[in-house]
Amino acid sequence: MNKTSQIRIGIISDTHGHLDPRIAALLADCDIAVHAGDIMGQTVLEDMRPRSGRVVAVRGNNDTEQVWHRDEHAALGEIGEEASIELPGGSLAVVHGHQYGGNHPQHDSMRERFPAARAIVYGHSHSMVCDLNTSPWVINPGAAGRIRTRGGPSCLILEASQGEWQLCERRFSEAGT
Template sequence: MRIALIADTHGRLDDRIAAAVAGCDRLVHAGDVGRGIADELAGLGPPVTIVHGNNAPADAGWPETEALELPGGTLVAIHGHQWPARNRHAKLRAAFPDARAVVCGHSHRQVVDRDARPWVLNPGAAGRTRTYGGPGALILTAGPRQWRVRVVRFGVSSPSP
């Protein structure tokens, strides 16, 4: 099963990210979606899971966390703004010790931390806001015995005229 992990679109999903994740079995957005993006994600095809970020409208109705049972374990999605950057990975691991991986956003920085379980995965910003080198995503392949993460990263593109 292939799960596309994205975050921090802030109202703009980069077209290259949309194309890269369109063939996945499921899409998980780790918060700070922005106006119109939920509908755009729904149009890509796979089932979509979205969690509430610190810049989401209060009435968005998205949960703060979501646990997805996947082949081989549980993936927890949370935005990550609940904890300061210092020791965030340790706090996520302590909060979700039974998960195989935690996907979070908020920092806009792409990170694949597999040093301990649960893994902490941040796909980076999938839009234009603070992409730190270009928009990114992660593709998680979840099997009963093995999970793999593929990094998707594109260079910064010029704004459209």
């Protein structure tokens, strides 16, 4: 990847077994798709399909063998609790967030854990957050499925180049219109 390249990363979380098709369509136009946990099924990962085919996912507190179908346990076993992605201009750390303060993950704790990252993605709360005033950024795409979407399924699109990162918030209506 040269220094002038720009890549597009689709960021989702908290699908709970269902990826909203409007978000899947956005991910198809991305270079990389990121899932910050509570996936709850291999079908969601298959439906993410970015241009490159590269999907990065972490386990959420609901990503357990009791929840995933028995035939999907091998795929679940390959998903870790953290991930790091090298992008133009810095790295993106990915966690689910429940490890950093329960229902209200603490941004300072995540920043202490990943001080070298340019941004940290987390899920768990189902609430979109873009804390961009302190480095590293701490961002949450909200919920990309049907459960507790807090206004409709949502995601974030990150455009990363060596010199600049831009974040776009996307939210769809609850009704699917």
